[in-house]
Amino acid sequence: LAKTTQPISMDSYEGQEVNITCSHNNIATNDYITWYQQFPSQGPRFIIQGYKTKVTNEVASLFIPADRKSSTLSLPRVSLSDTAVYYCLVGGRRDSSYKLIFGSGTRLLVRP
Amino acid sequence: SAVISQKPSRDICQRGTSLTIQCQVDSQVTMMFWYRQQPGQSLTLIATANQGSEATYESGFVIDKFPISRPNLTFSTLTVSNMSPEDSSIYLCSVEAGQSNYGYTFGSGTRLTVV
Numbered sequence: 001l002a003k004t005t006q007p008i009s010m011d012s013y014e015g016q017e018v019n020i021t022c023s024h025n026n027i028a029t030n031d032y033i034t035w036y037q038q039f040p041s042q043g044p045r046f047i048i049q050g051y052k053t054k055v056t057n058e059v060a061s062l063f064i065p066a067d068r069k070s071s072t073l074s075l076p077r078v079s080l081s082d083t084a085v086y087y088c089l090v091g092g093r094r095d096s097s098y099k100l101i102f103g104s105g106t107r108l109l110v111r112p
Numbered sequence: 113s114a115v116i117s118q119k120p121s122r123d124i125c126q127r128g129t130s131l132t133i134q135c136q137v138d139s140q141v142t143m144m145f146w147y148r149q150q151p152g153q154s155l156t157l158i159a160t161a162n163q164g165s166e167a168t169y170e171s172g173f174v175i176d177k178f179p180i181s182r183p184n185l186t187f188s189t190l191t192v193s194n195m196s197p198e199d200s201s202i203y204l205c206s207v208e209a210g211q212s213n214y215g216y217t218f219g220s221g222t223r224l225t226v227v
Binding site: 041 | 113116143145153154155156157160168204206209213214215216217218219220221223
């Protein structure tokens with residue numbers, strides 16, 4: 001069962017690139033890695049998902065090394081509105097059941 | 113991707129009572145997931161609900177405390193039974209996004225306070 005760990009918090013400034021890493025040493029073969037953003041009083045919002053190597057979409061990139069025991073979410077040129085908690089989610093379907101493990105979350109503060 | 117409506121959005125309940133949370137999806141989905149998010153904490157999966165069968169509970173969660181119904185492919189309920197202050201949390205439902213590589217979609221949650 002993948003146990004995921006993340007830094008508790010990070011500080012950045014507007015316009016900088018932010019990289020948040022998640023460790024998941026026990027990731028299973030079928031597990032995907034998904035990152036979410038959560039604002040207070042809202043449900044998590046999907047950012048990006050990957051299985052291996054690099055994935056990029058219009059808001060972020062996700063880097064996954066070959067051993068898949070970690071992943072890094074990269075947010076280019078953050079703005080004040082990116083201040084939120086970021087979670088990695090590791091898991092997926094396992095035969096007839098699901099295993100879904102959220103990381104502890106990283107609180108990102110973006111300063112002017 | 114799927115749109116989820118959760119009701120109620122918040123409630124304050126007396127200890128010893130029960131609260132049923134509803135989750136409505138705008139499209140048919142096979143699996144629905146219920147999570148708990150304790151104050152200031154991450155999300156923990158409570159159970160997975162498949163239409164027409166008993167929900168599958170994660171370690172630490174039992175059906176007597178968190179009974180789940182899944183009467184059709186667009187709706188589910190989670191009941192928090194015999195509540196205590198320790199049950200004060202946000203409860204969220206989730207479904208697979210329906211598109212490959214888009215992960216899971218979440219409702220906005222139900223903030224429960226037990227007094």
